[in-house]
Amino acid sequence: MELTWELVAFLGFAVMTLGSGLMVVTSSNLFHSVLFLMTSLFGVAGLFVLLVAPFLAAIQVLVYIGAIAVLMLFVIMLTRQVMSRPELYNQQMAGALVAAAILFLALLFVLTPLADEIGGDVAQVNAEVIAEADDAPDVDYITVEELGRAFVTRNGFVLPFEVTSILLTAAMIGAIVVAREDEA
Amino acid sequence: MVPLWMYLVVSAGLFSIGAFGVLSRRNAIAILMGVELMLNASNLNLVAFWRYINPGEINGQVFAAFVFVVAAAEAAVGLALIISIYVKRHTVVAEDVNLLKW
Amino acid sequence: MELNQWAFVGVFFVLAWAFPLAPIVLNRLVAPSRPNKIKTDIYECGVETVGDAWGQMKVQYYLYAIIFLVFDIEMVFLFPWAVAYGAIGMSAYLAGAVFILLLLEGLLYAWRKGALEWT
Amino acid sequence: MEQLYIDLENYLGIGTDSVPEVVRLAIAVLVLGTIFLLAPILTIWVERKVAARFQNRIGPNRTGPYGLLQSFADVLKLIGKEQIMPAHADRIPFLFAPLLMVVSVIMITAVIPLMPNYIGADLSIGALYFVAIGSLSTIAVVMAGWGSNNKYALLGAFRTVAQLISYEIPLVFSLLVPVLFAGTMSMVGITQAQADLDYWYIFLAPASFLIFLFSNLAEIGRTPFDLLEAESELVAGYQIEYSAMPWGMFMLSEFLHAFLIGPLVAVLFLGGWDGPFAEDVPVLGVVYLVIKSMAVYFLGMWMRATLPRFRIDQLMEFNWKFLVPLSIANLLIASFLWELFPEPAGGGLVDNFPRFIVMGGSSLFTLMVGLEFLRRKSVEDRERIARLIDEKNYPLATADQTGVAGD
Numbered sequence: 001m002e003l004t005w006e007l008v009a010f011l012g013f014a015v016m017t018l019g020s021g022l023m024v025v026t027s028s029n030l031f032h033s034v035l036f037l038m039t040s041l042f043g044v045a046g047l048f049v050l051l052v053a054p055f056l057a058a059i060q061v062l063v064y065i066g067a068i069a070v071l072m073l074f075v076i077m078l079t080r081q082v083m084s085r086p087e088l089y090n091q092q093m094a095g096a097l098v099a100a101a102i103l104f105l106a107l108l109f110v111l112t113p114l115a116d117e118i119g120g121d122v123a124q125v126n127a128e129v130i131a132e133a134d135d136a137p138d139v140d141y142i143t144v145e146e147l148g149r150a151f152v153t154r155n156g157f158v159l160p161f162e163v164t165s166i167l168l169t170a171a172m173i174g175a176i177v178v179a180r181e182d183e184a
Numbered sequence: 185m186v187p188l189w190m191y192l193v194v195s196a197g198l199f200s201i202g203a204f205g206v207l208s209r210r211n212a213i214a215i216l217m218g219v220e221l222m223l224n225a226s227n228l229n230l231v232a233f234w235r236y237i238n239p240g241e242i243n244g245q246v247f248a249a250f251v252f253v254v255a256a257a258e259a260a261v262g263l264a265l266i267i268s269i270y271v272k273r274h275t276v277v278a279e280d281v282n283l284l285k286w
Numbered sequence: 287m288e289l290n291q292w293a294f295v296g297v298f299f300v301l302a303w304a305f306p307l308a309p310i311v312l313n314r315l316v317a318p319s320r321p322n323k324i325k326t327d328i329y330e331c332g333v334e335t336v337g338d339a340w341g342q343m344k345v346q347y348y349l350y351a352i353i354f355l356v357f358d359i360e361m362v363f364l365f366p367w368a369v370a371y372g373a374i375g376m377s378a379y380l381a382g383a384v385f386i387l388l389l390l391e392g393l394l395y396a397w398r399k400g401a402l403e404w405t
Numbered sequence: 406m407e408q409l410y411i412d413l414e415n416y417l418g419i420g421t422d423s424v425p426e427v428v429r430l431a432i433a434v435l436v437l438g439t440i441f442l443l444a445p446i447l448t449i450w451v452e453r454k455v456a457a458r459f460q461n462r463i464g465p466n467r468t469g470p471y472g473l474l475q476s477f478a479d480v481l482k483l484i485g486k487e488q489i490m491p492a493h494a495d496r497i498p499f500l501f502a503p504l505l506m507v508v509s510v511i512m513i514t515a516v517i518p519l520m521p522n523y524i525g526a527d528l529s530i531g532a533l534y535f536v537a538i539g540s541l542s543t544i545a546v547v548m549a550g551w552g553s554n555n556k557y558a559l560l561g562a563f564r565t566v567a568q569l570i571s572y573e574i575p576l577v578f579s580l581l582v583p584v585l586f587a588g589t590m591s592m593v594g595i596t597q598a599q600a601d602l603d604y605w606y607i608f609l610a611p612a613s614f615l616i617f618l619f620s621n622l623a624e625i626g627r628t629p630f631d632l633l634e635a636e637s638e639l640v641a642g643y644q645i646e647y648s649a650m651p652w653g654m655f656m657l658s659e660f661l662h663a664f665l666i667g668p669l670v671a672v673l674f675l676g677g678w679d680g681p682f683a684e685d686v687p688v689l690g691v692v693y694l695v696i697k698s699m700a701v702y703f704l705g706m707w708m709r710a711t712l713p714r715f716r717i718d719q720l721m722e723f724n725w726k727f728l729v730p731l732s733i734a735n736l737l738i739a740s741f742l743w744e745l746f747p748e749p750a751g752g753g754l755v756d757n758f759p760r761f762i763v764m765g766g767s768s769l770f771t772l773m774v775g776l777e778f779l780r781r782k783s784v785e786d787r788e789r790i791a792r793l794i795d796e797k798n799y800p801l802a803t804a805d806q807t808g809v810a811g812d
Binding site: 291294297298299301302303305306307309310312313316318319320321325326327328347350353354357361364365368369370371372373375379386390393403 | 426427430431433434435437438442480483484485486487488489490491492493503504506507508511512515525526527528530533534553554555563566567570571573574577581584585588589590646649650651653654657717718721722725726729730733736737740741743744
């Protein structure tokens, strides 16, 4: 495979994602874990950009790094006092390692050839579609507009769209109630 | 263009790392971080398949958007539970909270 | 094509670190460095430090963060909604308004319960 | 940036094919970044002079004519200062925080259209991009606070983060209004839409403009929102352990961000480079943009020199109980009216007078209603505190002196 800039960027983001991901689960300092989590998720955002889904990339940075990670940092601060326990892992650690390795290999050997099979045919079929999409100068905000259309048209996802709102409201109310129990 | 299988390898790796974190860490917040990694791996898969298999359909991105929402709701409620448990039992270690375990 | 535009952002992100790094490195090369125990001590207005700073914070921060998270995640839907708005019409308005009002209800709940109070 | 390459190549005499794409991008990045990094050196001087005039002082006047070289002298002084790191600091976050802070701010410049055809990257999601990149600074603040291993720094960092995330909500909701009007998130698209309409979005949504401006000022933490570095309370907040250039980088990022609010507001609400003859003579566009940016910047300086600082509870309640509901109401009203009045094909302010009256008027009306609520609330609060003081019988403090809540 020739070394294109896209490939270089992909490898960079992939190393960033997986390397920081490993640090997340092995770091003994929880604060560092969250920082590595952010780096890892930033790498995923980069991969989204390479997949020409820039809207999702921006949302990824906005939501995960700007909100979820901050939430985790706050909780770490809230519960800091009991966190300096020496044991990082539970007794299942060895089993978990084996399970994760098996999972990885299984995914690698099952999913990837499958993707090659589907991808092999479909990539041929879709080569023109992708090329067309790549050439269009305004391909992406068409995508965002299509997303918007999908969310609000009745043939699309308008029901999930509204239900999502209920889910979020419920999550917010639930989290407030649960977290404030001590004060009531 | 970077071939599809590369994205799948990254996604599989991220998913396995997340699964390892979920299964092995004692700290409940660390477990949640593992869950976030796994959700991201699934999102990466969704977007990669959308891009390579069916770029004309918007559904892949719509699903990824819903995964974001679920991840956010899960993080909010999960962390609230951790706070609540911490206040009541003064622990954030998942295996100490085993009252409901059979 | 969009990716060409992002190439600029990518190169920018790599090079952007040089902008703050250059003066800091220059500073480090030029300026003296004679640390001693008093100098590298934590600054707490001259009072001797007790314990490390990584102590406990209050729940209020978490409550703000959770409300923020919910409104932030809303943007996943509201930005596409706003972009597609002009082309769709009144049904888009109704869908968006219901969506926003439902979330507003959550905010009102937090308000009534005093979760927005800084105590 | 295409136009910039072409111009650069013409000036430098480099053929288009002779340089690889990456080098061209790197040159463009360096040019853009340097222009915007040098801007604060000037604006800091302007700010000092203007603030001094507001406070009946003269301001810097020793270094160079009119004190113009003051900022350069400050930079030289900072370069000569010793960098101190606390002994028990968490080294990597401590060192990375100022870098990340500057990066998160300077990256915003990539999506600002300077004049027709001049922009770093015409991203389709430009309006979202600068919010997303800006949210990295939240993490930088936490890293600085945690890395210092200092109680004040950590407390300051957490207050700062609470403020940053709170004010991001009205910011994004008011940002949705121009996006909705233009039907695109691209900064070029938003500017072009206003240029095509021949009037600017500030006339259609003045309340959104004000909310956007206010929440942006809160994001960078200028007075009256400068609790994050309240010297007398939190001893400069999360920056307490920083010295020399790393500290200077925090200052640089603050001033750069303060300066960048100008172009952002100008693009989203004031038509960016739009103005008479801007389409034909692109250089005029940059002049218009700078004029508009400086006008916005002057508003910020004015507020900074005039208003006292919020207390933290006022700061939070002002956001959650005033700005957030107001920005949501404003979005709902603006989008409803946008749907009700079909979009005309340009025609300028005069032809669109009814539309402009209805949309702008209702936007202002919403703002007035909100302000009235705010006024009643603060009167109520003041009376409550006055009663509290009477009951407790404090000898010295009266309600007038405490001046609490919403003043």
